[in-house]
Amino acid sequence: MMRVWMLPMLFVLCGSAVAAGLILRGDPGAAVATLLGFVVLAGVHSPLVFPRSIGAPEAQRRSAVDGRPVVFWRPGCTYCLRLRFRLGRRARQLHWVNIWRDPAGAAAVRAANAGDETVPTVFVAGRPHVNPDPAWVREQLPQDRP
Template sequence: MTRAWLFPMLFVLCGSVVAAGLVLKGSPGAAVVLLLLFVLLAGLNSPLVFPGSIGAAEAQRLSAADGRPVVFWRPGCTYCLRLRIRLGRRARQAHWVDIWRDPAGAAVVRAANEGNETVPTVVVAGRPHVNPDPAWVREQLSRSR
């Protein structure tokens, strides 16, 4: 769990240090704006932006029952964030597995990617797709209804 919050905490810490420096130089307005920017970046890189993660076994069981894709992701991954944002509200229809929280999920991703933890890896009907086009994932979500 701590690993998932590493990047967001670093963003907030760095933003605080830079903002404190700006306040000491007499620019409190710029400090507030910069700190808000760093907090926004922390939020975007946190697990809060993504739908609730479940375990890989649970996601695969649910996917077999309802046909929805399983998205393996990790916090701090810009490609995962891009996929999440481009899916919009439909993102909640997929089954999301945080590979930093679920060792079984990380093992599934490594098995699909020659030992690498390349995310996002989307599994549809038991077949993995590495960093797929968000439009394709939306199409898969539409088919699973």
């Protein structure tokens, strides 16, 4: 649990240190702007940006029932962020598995990537696709859901 919040906490701590230095120099406006920037970075890299993660076995079970893709991701991954933001609201239609929280998910990603934990790895109909184009992922979603 703590591991997924390490990067966001690091951003907030670094931002606080830089902002404190700017305040000591007498530039509170720059301090506020800097701290705000670091807080935004922390938010973007936090698990709050992604839909709620579920375990790999549950995601695979649900995918078999509804045909929606399963996305294996981890916090701090810029390619995962790119996929999440480019999918927009439709990202909630996928099943998301955080490999830092789910050992079975990490094992599935390693099995699909010759031992590497390369994310995002998207499973569509049981076949892995490493860092696919977000437009392609959008096309894989069932069309009967808006």
